[in-house]
Amino acid sequence: SRTHKSVLHSCARDQVMIEITCNDRLGKKVRIKCNEDDTIGDVKKLIAAQTGTHPEKIVLKKWYIIYKDHIMLNDYEIHDGFNFELYYR
Numbered sequence: 001s002r003t004h005k006s007v008l009h010s011c012a013r014d015q016v017m018i019e020i021t022c023n024d025r026l027g028k029k030v031r032i033k034c035n036e037d038d039t040i041g042d043v044k045k046l047i048a049a050q051t052g053t054h055p056e057k058i059v060l061k062k063w064y065i066i067y068k069d070h071i072m073l074n075d076y077e078i079h080d081g082f083n084f085e086l087y088y089r
Helices: 004-013 040-051
Strands: 017-023 029-035 058-062 083-088
Antiparallel strands (some): 017 029
């Protein structure tokens, strides 16, 4: 029998890296490697590092959903291979 603490520790150790793609449909396509428990804000910082754009200028959408900075990828059910639409404010 494992304690609750050891179960949490083993979950934290087994971080799942995923790759997502962001396309602005103006010729810029960015591939990002991140963890499923990263927030949308974290992903925007990774995109900003690759594109040279400020993270607060980046808007991530899919259809009519605008993704909020403070929510984690796995809460939105974003998994490996997901494609975002990349917009700029």
